[in-house]
Amino acid sequence: MQSFNPPVRTLMGPGPSDVHPRILSAMARPTIGHLDPAFVGMMDEVKTMLKHAFQTENAMTMPVSAPGSAGMETCFANLVEPGDKVVVCINGVFGMRMKENVERAGGVCVEVHDDWGKAVSPEKVEETLAANADAKILAFVHAETSTGACSDAKTLCEIARKHDCLTIVDAVTSLGGVELRVDEWGIDAIYSGTQKCLSCTPGLSPVSFSEKALDKVRNRKTKVQSWFLDLNLVMGYWGQGAKRAYHHTAPINALYALHESLVMLHEEGLENAWARHKSMHDKLKAGLEEMGIGFVVDEDIRLPQLNSVWIPEGVDDAAVRSELLNTYNLEIGAGLGDFAGKVWRIGLMGFSAKEENVLFCLSALKKVLN
Numbered sequence: 001m002q003s004f005n006p007p008v009r010t011l012m013g014p015g016p017s018d019v020h021p022r023i024l025s026a027m028a029r030p031t032i033g034h035l036d037p038a039f040v041g042m043m044d045e046v047k048t049m050l051k052h053a054f055q056t057e058n059a060m061t062m063p064v065s066a067p068g069s070a071g072m073e074t075c076f077a078n079l080v081e082p083g084d085k086v087v088v089c090i091n092g093v094f095g096m097r098m099k100e101n102v103e104r105a106g107g108v109c110v111e112v113h114d115d116w117g118k119a120v121s122p123e124k125v126e127e128t129l130a131a132n133a134d135a136k137i138l139a140f141v142h143a144e145t146s147t148g149a150c151s152d153a154k155t156l157c158e159i160a161r162k163h164d165c166l167t168i169v170d171a172v173t174s175l176g177g178v179e180l181r182v183d184e185w186g187i188d189a190i191y192s193g194t195q196k197c198l199s200c201t202p203g204l205s206p207v208s209f210s211e212k213a214l215d216k217v218r219n220r221k222t223k224v225q226s227w228f229l230d231l232n233l234v235m236g237y238w239g240q241g242a243k244r245a246y247h248h249t250a251p252i253n254a255l256y257a258l259h260e261s262l263v264m265l266h267e268e269g270l271e272n273a274w275a276r277h278k279s280m281h282d283k284l285k286a287g288l289e290e291m292g293i294g295f296v297v298d299e300d301i302r303l304p305q306l307n308s309v310w311i312p313e314g315v316d317d318a319a320v321r322s323e324l325l326n327t328y329n330l331e332i333g334a335g336l337g338d339f340a341g342k343v344w345r346i347g348l349m350g351f352s353a354k355e356e357n358v359l360f361c362l363s364a365l366k367k368v369l370n
């Protein structure tokens with residue numbers, strides 16, 4: 001056995017995205033204890049910067065020590081009690097995972113379906129909530145990574161509020177890449193991932209909970225089934241002030257990386273980061289359309305950071321992706337689920353959303369397709 005030295009790739013798939021060298025080098029700094037005052041001070045800064053990234057004042061804003069899926073489980077395990085009715089919007093793979101989460105928490109799932117590549121329909125959600133007055137939660141994916149469609153989170157939250165429902169929102173692909181305003185839109189529980197538009201290493205899941213959502217967690221009739229994800233316990237470590245109690249050993253160096261990525265987001269400015277993703281998408285779109293490659297998702301609901309495009313007729317999906325990888329060290333994503341073999345997913349996330357990547361991807365694709 002020898003040390004592992006990965007090839008240097010350009011990551012333009014659905015995540016992970018390229019990690020900025022500043023973030024990689026932050027990770028290599030000396031490991032200190034997870035209750036060391038210096039580390040606790042850094043945790044406070046991570047919370048402050050995450051609040052800004054989510055545009056929230058929620059005190060309960062912190063990174064779960066595990067990937068986006070654990071952030072998802074944190075929301076459902078804490079907020080769904082056995083017998084609770086939850087309306088789940090499904091317009092791709094990750095909505096389907098929400099349904100799984102509801103059922104595993106003992107909830108009753110009412111599904112609202114939209115076609116893959118479409119946004120969640122506010123009209124269908126309104127109808128479903130009107131017909132299910134006992135529903136307690138509305139759950140939906142803001143940025144569906146399996147299709148590249150962005151749903152109107154602001155309107156969906158308004159509808160949920162009108163029907164006295166809490167909201168659980170998946171922002172794994174949206175955080176840092178498109179407009180997202182937790183407080184202004186009235187989102188109650190939200191989870192994300194570090195490996196997409198934050199350009200950090202995978203393995204952490206920023207989450208945020210409103211006071212209304214925390215009230216529900218504090219007043220549960222049953223214990224949260226998962227000890228590790230129980231917010232009542234996790235808050236003892238991530239809570240306010242200097243009084244921090246051991247809950248689990250935090251992934252110290254991964255948190256250095258998240259801290260650095262949030263410093264970089266702060267330096268750029270949140271709204272500038274959203275604008276950069278959009279302008280890189282416009283450049284990529286112009287080049288792809290010149291090559292006759294069309295987009296799956298209508299322009300008004302298209303995510304700039306996740307470009308789903310139809311694979312041209314007669315082209316061998318796997319052969320093209322493997323030539324891009326083997327010859328050009330360029331990763332683009334395959335289609336998932338219903339879109340397998342029909343669609344490529346070209347990511348422009350975080351540090352990967354830059355002009356040299358757009359030009360590189362267009363010229364490599366041109367070469368491989370000709």
Ligand code: PLP
Nearest residue numbers: 067068069094145170172173193
């Ligand atoms: N939700 C969405 C929309 C995602 O895109 C992903 C991952 O791609 C997840 C959840 C799960 O995140 P992770 O793979 O970090 O567990």
